[in-house]
Amino acid sequence: MPRETLTQDQIVRTAVELLDNEGIEGLSMRQLGTRLNSAATAVYWHVKSKDNLLVLAADAVWAEIELPDLEEVSWQSAATAMAKGLFAMILRHPWLVPAMSTHFLYGPGKARHDDHLLAVYQAAGFTGRDAEQAMKTVFTFVLGNALGVASEAAWRARLRRTGGDEQEQVRDMMERATEIAMRFPRLRAHNAAQQDDSPAPAPDQELDFGLRTILNGLQAELGTRPS
Structure with a gap:
């Protein structure tokens, strides 16, 4: 062409x-x-250049995150929706996180997202640096959760590429990890207690729990300030 x-x-x-x-x-x-x-x-x-192309590609994927109407939903609902949108976007494009560590990734797509997110926290009552700090607190939490899920997916993909039985390799690795953990008393007691509990929560459930905790904490922080 x-x-x-x-x-x-x-x-x-x-x-x-x-x-x-x-x-x-x-x-x-x-x-x-x-x-x-x-x-x-x-x-x-x-x-x-290839570097310029990576910056353009990274900026393009930010446009996938929907921006909730602040006249129709509460600030906590809007913050939750955008956090979940970010989480899903990173899982679709797991290369974005390592790209962040090697390139300055900022363009109209990211600015569009950040501008609306700032409006969300300003609607809550945060101003100035506090609004920025609230945004960063939620962003860091979402990024950490997405990184964990994406890393496991990449790990499993690497196992598949090496050949053999993926499930067997995962089982062997988990057995070795458990054996190491059993040498430490608190991990040993924690693992023993977990065996009697319900299955571990899914990634989206963990995300929901963390977001509720953080956003409720931010709401409480607002309540401590003089009017």
Whole structure:
């Protein structure tokens, strides 16, 4: 495909698909050109460099997060919806987190998200630096939870690529981890107690619990301030 028929939007969408499938390591102009049926030089004409393409792709995925109407829902409902949207987006695009550690990722997509999120916490009653701190507290919690789930998925995918029985490998690794934990008294007692309890909560249940706790805490923080 000649460069005149390519568009930056088309290139970025294809780059996101490639990143979703192959991760950052699999992103190359040659691979991208193959998917677009175009020469790599034509791709460079539109996005200049691989680093620039990664920044554009990262910014594009932020647009997937829906922005709730603050005139129709409470600030806590809006904050919860945006946090869950962020969680789901990172799981769809697990390459975004490692990209954050190597690139400055900021553009219109991220700014659109941040602008609305700031409005959410300002609607709650936070102002100035406090509004920013409230945003960061929730963001860090969501990022940590998403990273844990995405890391496990990547770990299982690596096991599949190495061949053999994935379930058997997971079982062997968990047995070794349990054996190590049993050497420590508090972990040993905790693990023994968990065997009699219900199954571990699903990731979305853990996310719900944490969000309720944090947002209730932020609400309580607001209540301690002079009017």
